Amino acid sequence: MKNKIILVDDNKELLETFTAILEGQGFTVAAFSKVGQASKYLQTHDVSDIHAIISDMFMGPIDGLDFLTFCKSIPKLADIDFYFMTGGMLPILEPLYRGYNIKKIMQKPFSAKELINTLKGMAA
Numbered sequence: 001m002k003n004k005i006i007l008v009d010d011n012k013e014l015l016e017t018f019t020a021i022l023e024g025q026g027f028t029v030a031a032f033s034k035v036g037q038a039s040k041y042l043q044t045h046d047v048s049d050i051h052a053i054i055s056d057m058f059m060g061p062i063d064g065l066d067f068l069t070f071c072k073s074i075p076k077l078a079d080i081d082f083y084f085m086t087g088g089m090l091p092i093l094e095p096l097y098r099g100y101n102i103k104k105i106m107q108k109p110f111s112a113k114e115l116i117n118t119l120k121g122m123a124a
Helices: 012-024 035-044 063-073 088-098 112-119
Strands: 004-008 026-034 050-056 081-086 105-108
Touching: 004 012, 004 035, 012 026, 012 112, 026 035, 026 105, 035 050, 035 063, 063 081, 105 112
Parallel strands: 004 026, 004 050, 050 081, 081 105
Antiparallel strands: none
């Protein structure tokens, strides 16, 4: 069963909170505060057990869109569901992510229930 979540967010408090929520639901979480760390992990580890990649959209110096492009350009990662989290306004951001293969964009703040239901493919 695919139960690993790759989680990337530069806000360490949110990263710890989301990790605890996901682990409490039985997911294994590989959490990273920088895109470069997550990219290196994905290049050097088995990805066959990854359920999804969840990334903040805006981070520095490499942002979520760059990370998404990286993930979708590598064949072993291209079919893994990719989710964005953002505190930005979705209608304004829509032109940035149009055309990318994104499963869903979750606007912060969102509830733990919404996060879990999204990953399990249920309506929040």
